[in-house]
Amino acid sequence: MNGLTMFDRVGAAGGRGVLTGRAGRGVLVFLMVLAAFSGPIRGQEALPTPQERMRADLAFLADDAQEGRGAGTKGLDVSAQYLADQFRAMGLKPAAGTEDYFQPFEIPGRPRLAETVALTWTLPEESASGAGVLGETFTPLSVGGSGRFEKAEVVFAGYGITAKDDTLNIHYDDYADLDVKGKVVLILRGEPQQNDPNSKFAGANNTVYATFRHKAVNAFQHEAAAVVLVNNLAGLGDAQDSLIPYNAAGRGSSLPFFMVKREVADSWLNAIGQPSLADLETAIDKEGAPQSRPLPGLTLSGDVTIERPPYKLKNVVAVLEGQGPKAEETVVIGAHYDHLGDGTQGGSRTPNRREIHNGADDNASGTTMVLELARRLAARPDPLPRRVVFILFSGEELGLFGSRHYVENPLYPLENTVFMFNYDMVGRLNDKNELSLLGVGTMAGLAEICQALGTSHGFVIKGTAGASDGFGGSDHQPFYNKSIPVLFAFTGLHSVYHTPDDTLDTINFEGMERIADFMEELTLHLVRRPNRPEFIPTTRRSAPRADTAKAEVGANSTAPQPAPPANDPGPVSGARVYLGTQPDYAQEEGKGVLLSGVTEGSPAEKAGLQAGDLLVGMGDRKIGTLEDFMECLSVHKPGETVEVQIIRDGKPQRLKVVLGTRSAN
Template identity: 35%
Template sequence: MKKLNYFISLILVVLISCSTLRIPQTTPEINQQDLYYHLSFLASDDLKGRGTGTPEIDKASEYLAKYFKKLGLQPKGEDGFFQKFKVTTDLKLKKNNSLIVKVNSQEINFILKENYQPTGFSGNGVVEGELIFAGYGIEAEDLGYNDFTDIDLKDKIALIMRYSPEGDKPDTKFGFKVQSNFKVSAAKTKGAKAVILFTGPNTVENDKLISLVPDPAAMNAGIPVVSISTDKAKEIFEKAGLNLLDIQKEIDSTQKSKSFKIENSYAKVSVELEPVVKETRNVIAFLEGNDPQLKNEIVVIGAHYDHLGMGGRGSLAASKEPQIHNGADDNASGTSGVLELAEYFSSHKDQLKRSILFILFSGEELGLLGSKHFVDNPTVPLNQIVAMINMDMIGRLNENRLTVYGTGTSPKWKPLLNKVNAYSIFKYNFIDGGFGPSDHSSFYSKNIPVLFFFTGTHQDYHKPSDDVDKINFLGMEKVLNLVSGVVTDLVTNPEKIEFTKVQGEAPQQGRRMNIRVYVGTIPDYSEQVEGFKIAGVNDGSPAEKAGLKAGDIIIKFGDKPVKNIYDYMYAMQGYKPGDEVEVIILRNGQEVKTTIKLGSR
């Protein structure tokens, strides 16, 4: 195998350097050799991590389209095999960015990108006012902690530390409230005109400014937000005759807030950012079935082919310097799997009753943008799609353990999965829910049965070390043989594929939620709007009972305005199950009021 790998690697060097991409000769059956070829190209340094909106991901998409063409598949994009859409990939600093801070008539000097910069979720604007130190910016009455109790932030500028009194540990008792976006929402609701964020000197953390990379969940906080270096934060306190380290140590050791006005202080925050919008594309191919009726029913096989590029938002690398994130497992593995299944079913096309649509999505790492764009702008009638099979990170099979999401979205799934695993090769971990951290979620939100195959996370996840040499190609072959068995049944068995909505399910969140109430809304990150846009609502949920539906934008929840998901989460925490809350939504450009009776989580 080593000699084979070396030989293929030499071919790759030649092919990638050519101005015209050449497509490999592969065999119809699922095998490690083909997988190695595809994956080695997609996860090569030459593609620089396939960042959405980059020339390198365009090169990857050309390869995918040419391979589909070689197999004789029909183009099913809007431009041949391509379905183009636009995404915000970056933010550009315009002229009007500055930070002025004075304490006791002494000015602190700030240099843009050196010791301060706007955050990727800052709003634009120019504001000035007094400085108020609001500790960690956490409001957690249930834990006996509230940084906002003894201060008045009305028309002030809030100074807020990152993380929590527990430091930067990921499993903090404060949950999602340690997120900077959420702290900004809390301060804004209390009346703050701007927020200055910094890492406290007692926190074990490299003193890095918060990234300017946009956050698809909250592009605009609605007020200016900047981050400053720890040294500059210490200087502000020193000019006021205070010791920041001592103050932070007291808060951390006592777990009690200590917020106050910075006497004789003045700050002026100016932020002007411009979104950088790039074009990217899904790659879509079609294999028609042979049954006169069933060929109008379509099974989607999909995977995302984008990754993190040179790092930035989403990277878990120890160093925040730009590094190639090749994303061999995430998700060159799933992409290679789709190519291999496309070849396999092309060679067995005479057996197909139903049709197959192969989709390789861009923009997944930015918030499932490619799959969301497809289900909102389908290139085949959406009501003809009877199932969606998703593969994301299938390259690290360990002890034959395989996680399958979506097993509760059709009564067909578990019996079928057990049948194709008749020899018990795999030790399954079934997860009933159709929501999850990948592109199948977009299809499930449209009431389509889904399965998502996943071999598990690992220490190289979202790091530059996710490379080809870590891939278990034999494991990939096993997984794809299983998936091919599932799809073979779907496209040859005329039995109807029923859809089941998993009751009480909500989309997954990053940190654990400390919100007691349940609404049942599904977030939509595919479009940047002012408010909280929903992709749908759960069956039987309070949101459904209140008449909310896909496309609605929540702009007010109770007495709190909502500009993004963090405002929405902040507003919810003030209620308990059974409360009735008036909500204002935008529907087709018109404001609509409704009342939601909140459920319990």
């Protein structure tokens, strides 16, 4: 049997005549809507061809005026209003329970310092005791977290580095034989022999041990109370000693992490008869050996509170009601319309450019695709047997927040939501016509349908059974986790992904029209098929999370992203160890790494790790944050057996895991 015969081709955009007819109905709807509403409606219905309509939508969303559709920008709200206006112009109703198409929700916003931030010190000579001036002589850095400490002892710990690294051949430990538990460590920025081409720390290049993250994570491993960092002379060169901005140091660990001016730290050292910072740095660099030491007589007290005023976001949701006995069954067609703003909210691959990230492909293209499909379905004269709900999600780039919010607060019952389409980056169909479809294994028979129908439309279908294999980090995942079959369409990753160069001129509109034609036909097939789609699980599913409101959001360029590839955080250095965990990127900070799932057949799955486990240690290391976890992975080798400490259902457990090789997976 020819696979095509099973498909209903009615309504598929097969030629010009069909398109003209559809556009004609669109104009009629547009005029009717104009008559029914007062006020301006900017509908793209009147444009004659799909490509012109899609270009108009995409150009609006990817315009600089929309500010990269970043969380907290006016451009994101303007985009939401545009999408609602389009739905209205098509004659689609707002989904039940929305406020005029909007489903609002809040997520924690960008971290900022509370006004109570303080750093004070005591010295033997009472008159020498003092307090730092925020922003002038000290500042907390985002590489640390909130916390308080009172009159803590202080230890000088060199560069704050512990390197037992056979790969880079670095064996150096500023913490050797040093007790810093509950104490503050005073450390230098950079690494030993920083500008020395013959340095054992990879010559004049910085290694990972020079990073703020290593210093924060390493201090946490040694159970320090807090970190106080100063610029090193080798790093400063001729530059003035200045503090770096709070948000510029990336993410790291959960302990308070301060930076102070050198003159402040030198005044402490001088008051207790210790060598100056310059002398200590010179001594370390000369010998290539640590100069760590307690600093008796000096105590530090500190207070850091990090606030996250919420972002107010909204999904935009429209409905096309069905008719007949299956009218209570819902098919969702979704895409996220948010993007990265100016790149500083996190997720940008070029955060230092601080330019508008227009996100033409990611994901003005998917949003435009949903609008185009909505127009086509809304303009049909014949009622459909199932309900179709169009959802344009917000907060995707920061952690699938819009789709998570929807599945926890569904506008139509999830038990009767029978299928979910997700479009994320469908604007760059290549000349080989390759279209990736993920999730073809989540519904009985779906792979065959996609293959046959896709081929008939001239596509090379790259089907992936699982919804979260490889590049699966998008809005279909929360639906899949609720046992709903999903299909995620994607034209592939590219060099301008998550950069300011993802712009309108790179979009293949002819390709988008062809995808719309194909997906319109596939959608009609699924909406009309007699039998309810049958869900097939392809990977372990995430435990449902009830507390997404408490979830934390990545703060800056180094924040982990749920966007592809959502998998183990990369190793810091050394061999590419593979575990196969899927961290929950919305988890609460600093308490461990919560898993939203594990990859099928991975070392993590074989060891018995599962969704909902909180990873708190590995080998002899503690895990507070994702960055701690990354460093844990980096100190082990493929093939090694390590003990993993987890909290499951509130109880500590230990599991043995045999680490794999990343490249082999």
